[in-house]
Amino acid sequence: MQLKPNAYRLNETVKGVETMTRFALAVLALASGVYTYLGVRGLLDGSASFVFFAAIIYSAAVSVAIYAFWSFMLRFVPLVTSGVQRLALFLTMAIGCAMIIAMSSWLNAAALAGSASLEQHMAVTLQGYAEDLDNAHANALASQSLLPDVQRAAERFAGLAADERESGALTGTTGSGSVVQLLTQMGTQMDQLAATITGSRDEVALLFEQGSVRLATMRELVSTPGAIEPRSDSFQAEAVQLSAVIAALQQTDVASSVKRASADLSAGFIAPVADGGTTDLANRQDQVMETVRTSVAAQSAALTQAADEILANPAVEQRRFVPLSSAEAVIRYWQDFIPSWAGAISIDLLPVVLVLVLMIVNDAMRKDSESLAEAENITAAEMLRAMALFRRMEAAGIDVATGHPRQAPLPAEPEQVDTPAVAGPAPDDSTVTPIDAAQRKRTDSPRPA
Known part of the structure; x- marks a missing residue:
């Protein structure tokens, strides 16, 4: 080439x-x-x-x-x-x-x-648990928003009972009669409902503090340098404990309890028999108790509606930490x-x-x-043979390109001139036969005298 x-x-x-x-x-x-x-x-x-x-x-x-x-x-x-x-x-x-x-x-x-991918998996899971804890805590605190309404209703019933007892503000007759008894009964039920809501507040705060401690430990496991396998195992153990805390927080939600209690106020309303000494007083007591029934029904409807709004919030679904291998984590978080x-x-x-x-x-x-x-693939031996063949063809008068003998030009006729005879050159020793060599030896040797 x-x-x-x-x-x-x-x-x-x-x-x-x-x-x-x-x-x-x-x-x-x-x-x-x-x-x-x-x-x-x-x-x-x-x-x-x-x-x-x-x-x-x-x-x-x-x-x-x-x-x-x-x-x-x-x-x-x-x-x-x-x-x-x-x-x-x-x-x-x-x-x-x-x-x-x-x-x-x-x-x-x-x-x-x-x-790094396993740490990323733990960090993502930690973020999800933090959101679940916040949502469960928010749902539990939402029930606390019903407490002012319940306390206000309890105070109103208690105030009406005191006014009726002292000045007869409702029936016009002082003393502890059927109306005072009914109003006191309603106020007591509202106080019990308020105590239920207030009692859950301390439990919610305690559970939220426990969950925050678990989250802090899990954050340390994510960010602490070192081998990832033992950290992942500890993280999984903390995640199980945190799930239990979140579930307990959801169970402390008193919205459903408030709804049932408010429904009982209206459905379980039991009015006492009018105990007035006169027919006129008895009629006035019946009218006041009917008014109280209407008020209790309205209060019950308002509390039920507020509880329904709280219960309409989506519940926190139970989250579970799924351990991954390094290869699975790399593929998931590529x-x-x-x-x-x-x-x-x-x-x-x-x-x-x-x-x-x-x-x-x-x-x-x-x-x-x-x-x-x-x-492309000629060998050295083939090249040497080709060169030898080329020289032989040149010596033989063959045109290498065509493969045919060359046309030699005709020589011109020489002029006739007389030339003295000249002895030819001595024959080459390489071409002399043994017989010729012997004859030459006999001829060249001197004759005896």
Whole structure:
């Protein structure tokens, strides 16, 4: 092959970097195998020796597969010039890249960002638990908003009873009669309901404090440096305790209790019999008790509506912390670890760049070279035989280009001149036979006198 200077330099450069290319490919395959070992080790269960040997065998198989695959691509892709064949090789290379990502790259990412992804999982779960605790606490405090209405109703019934007892403000007759008894009864029920709401306030505050302590411990487990496995186990234990606190907070919600109690005020209203000494007083007592019944029904409806609004708030669903392996966490939170994924994939797919570079360089050499297809694979022995045949054909007067004898020009007739006889040259010793040599010896020897 006759190479132009540029193609010759490219060819020599490709030969010069061939060793470096193999070395780089081996290093990349080894690095991918190491990180694959670190990633797959966290997925296997069993004894320490089983995990070690299984991870070693898998990582070694990955390294060999990566090295062999890219060696084939580096060898064949630059040599193929047909568009269809090159497209088929590109398709094959794409399938191989997908298989490498499936068997190695995600494990490399797990090795690079496994601990960070597990911390991310715990942080996300911690945020969810914090929201659940706040929502449960808010729902419990919402029931406390009913306390002013209940206390106000209790004070009103108690005030009316006192006024009726002292001045007969309702019936016009002082003393403790049926009306005072009814109003006192309503006031007592409201006081009991207010005591129920007030009693839950201390329990809600205590549970919220316990939940806050659990959250603080979980935050420390997320941010504290160190091995991730023991921290994850402790985090899971704290999450179980926090779930119990949140469930207890939801059980302290007295909105449903207030609703039932307010409904009982109206449905269970029992008016005493008018005990007035005269018919006129008895009639007035009946009218006042009917008014009290109406007031109690209105108060009951208002409390029931307020309790329904509180109960309409969505209940906090029970949350459960699900432990993940490092590989599962990396896949779930891949958007948070794009640089780690990029590095893991680049280790496996960086030879794609080398394949494309060699392909471009070989195309440039083919374009800049004057190639003789017949002489691409000629050996030194064949070259020597061809040169000997060329000299023989030249000596025999055969035109090498056509293979036919050359047409020699006719010589001109020489003029006739008389020339003295000249003894011919002595014969060459190499052409003298043994008989001629013996005769010459006898002739040249001197005769005896």
